[in-house]
Amino acid sequence: MYSRKKQLKAIDRLLTIMEELREQCPWDKKQTIQTLRHLTIEETYELGDAILDNDLTEVKKELGDLLLHIVFYAKIGSETNDFDIADVANEISDKLISRHPHIYSDTIVANEEEVKQNWEQLKLKEGKKSVLEGVPKSLPAVVKANRIQDKVAGVGFDWEEPQQVFEKLKEELEELQHEISEDNASKIEAEFGDVLFSMINYARFLKVDPESALERTNKKFIKRFQYLESKAKEIGKSLQDMTLAEMDVYWNEAKNSLEKGTEK
Numbered sequence: 001m002y003s004r005k006k007q008l009k010a011i012d013r014l015l016t017i018m019e020e021l022r023e024q025c026p027w028d029k030k031q032t033i034q035t036l037r038h039l040t041i042e043e044t045y046e047l048g049d050a051i052l053d054n055d056l057t058e059v060k061k062e063l064g065d066l067l068l069h070i071v072f073y074a075k076i077g078s079e080t081n082d083f084d085i086a087d088v089a090n091e092i093s094d095k096l097i098s099r100h101p102h103i104y105s106d107t108i109v110a111n112e113e114e115v116k117q118n119w120e121q122l123k124l125k126e127g128k129k130s131v132l133e134g135v136p137k138s139l140p141a142v143v144k145a146n147r148i149q150d151k152v153a154g155v156g157f158d159w160e161e162p163q164q165v166f167e168k169l170k171e172e173l174e175e176l177q178h179e180i181s182e183d184n185a186s187k188i189e190a191e192f193g194d195v196l197f198s199m200i201n202y203a204r205f206l207k208v209d210p211e212s213a214l215e216r217t218n219k220k221f222i223k224r225f226q227y228l229e230s231k232a233k234e235i236g237k238s239l240q241d242m243t244l245a246e247m248d249v250y251w252n253e254a255k256n257s258l259e260k261g262t263e264k
Contacts, residue, residue, distance in 0.1 A: 015085065018071045022079075033076055040069045052215055098122065120154035131155055143211050145200045153204075162205040169198040227254035 021028040050058035078084035101107035176191040
């Protein structure tokens, strides 16, 4: 690992390169905060994929891409005299110090949960009207539900035991089944949403990240289905021409042969 001096030198090198690109590259010169937004979101998802795959080489690369975006935004901000990279770094440093009074002041905490509760209380003291103000509106629904539940739990609005959450989940499933039997389309959707919300809450009590869990299942399904496609091609059949029983043979074969020891 590099020394602090070399780390700072590397950051300074990136800042210099960003200045040169902004002055000399036709594409970089045209970019605005608005035009970079969708690219930043894409890079964030690519980092998420690398983390799920536990590919640390890719994690390093994707972190570099995100760091470039941060430097890019700061450079644009400096050109309009709104902020620069020092403002960005100082802002987050000041926030970290104020949000960690158990480190930088005399507040005493017993565990991680008390740290999270203090965090939410401090944000309210800073002028936020609701603990939910910090949940971005554009978050994917699963991530948003998880963040909502995590934040309200931080101020004590929570179940006490996982079993209570499980019972609530069963209750929501029964309500969904009732609306299905009544063939009430609008209520079916509402109750289905309640089931998903309860599942996400239950995941939190099980210390499972629901977004990561679902994405791992997506990846697993894709691998198994592509295995099925390749086997169908080997025997000269299209999936449309295969029976479910035939496909099930290769599906089970995929479960046994792909990523042994990690899939169940």
